Amino acid sequence: MGGDGKVFTLAQVSEHNTPKDCWLIISGKVYDVTKFLEDHPGGDDVLVSATGKDATDDFEDVGHSENARGMLKDFYVGEIDASTIPKSTTYTPPKQPNYNQDKTSEFIIKLLQFLVPIAILGLAFGIRLYSKSS
The missing domain is CATH 1.20.5 (Single alpha-helices involved in coiled-coils or other helix-helix interfaces)
Incomplete structure (x- = not known):
């Protein structure tokens, strides 16, 4: 597909959140996986539910094969503007009484x-x- 160096914001990517138009963010790259939904071994719901957010952890947790990682290049559309992705917060336990x-x-x-x-x-x-x- 080729992204031609396009940079997208999280808001732009999250607009593509339906089975007819599905974009994901994985490792700072934006992928249009709409044409792959029917062929995805985990089902299309898995991909559609990952839209509008950074799906890197979901992708890595499953343990995709090198073949699956290689397929990503076919769906690449550009990069994500990292400044538009909210920083993850760490858990701070509530203050306990002494x-x-x-x-x-x-x-x-x-x-x-x-x-x-x-x-x-x-x-x-x-x-x-x-x-x-x-």
């Missing part, structure tokens, strides 16, 4: 205030039963 040691200490103290008297009563009761049986 661990409050004081509340943990409070809980342990309250637990001990409950368990220690029960332990003392159990020990006293055990000693009394032991001394009566001797």
Whole structure:
């Protein structure tokens, strides 16, 4: 097909998003895969769903053969203007509240205030039963 050095924006590529007019971006290059939709082994839905975005990750994740990579040149129409593709953002976890040691200490103290008297009563009761049986 030959792109003659044309440079497209993401908006221009995303206009070609139907089964009758389907363009993809793979590794910074723009491809018109409309004529390949029926022949694509993964089905045409896979290609149509990848329009309007950089489909490089999708293409690489599948693990296309060298033959499939070679076929791309037949569908090449130009380059993508990289400045029009949004930068991917990294996940930033939400800020967690600080661990409050004081509340943990409070809980342990309250637990001990409950368990220690029960332990003392159990020990006293055990000693009394032991001394009566001797």
